[in-house]
Amino acid sequence: MSVKKVMFGISGITATSIGAWFLTSGERESNHYKTKMDSFRKTAQKVNELLSGQSAQLRDPEHSFWTWSYNDHRSKNWSEDENIKTMPEEARQSKEGMRDFCFKQAEDNMKDLEGNSDVINSLSSDSFESGKEFWGYCLDSTGS
Known part of the structure; x- marks a missing residue:
């Protein structure tokens, strides 16, 4: 077998492997996004x-x-109210970062909404206790 044929064979296998890797990588990313949205x-x-x-x-x-x-928050330089000032810097980097932060906080703190809690009572005044300010900017009260 000539060196030329061996080189073509190796490059063909390499190209196929790289193509398959990119295909499965894209599928994994798509599945991860779908799983995250479902959650x-x-x-x-x-x-x-x-x-x-x-x-x-x-x-x-x-x-x-x-x-x-x-x-809206970015245009106001993240300073329009006391609640938004508590948002971590990494959540301010993109709308996805903000959304992901809000959903993680909502999942971790869902018990805040049970019964006649302080958070429920604070929804109308937008004045939340320390550590619970995220409810003020993660919930939509505009009815949009």
Whole structure:
């Protein structure tokens, strides 16, 4: 077998391997995104059930609220109210970062919404106790 044929064979195998790797990498990324959105939707459903009767709700992770909210807060340089000042810097980097932060906080703190809690009582005044300020900027009370 000539060296030329061996080189073509190796380069063909390499190209096929790289193509397969990119294909499976794209599939994994797509599956990860879908799984994350499904999880966020379940969180939103649970939170909104706990908020029934309130004007605020946790929007679907792909709702335009997240783009609008991120752009609104960014245009005001993240300083328009005391609640937003508590948002971590990494959550301010993109609308996805803000959305992901909000859903993680909502999942971790869902018990805040049970019964006649301080958080439920704070929804109308937008004055949350320390550590619970995220509810003020993660929930949509605009009715959009």
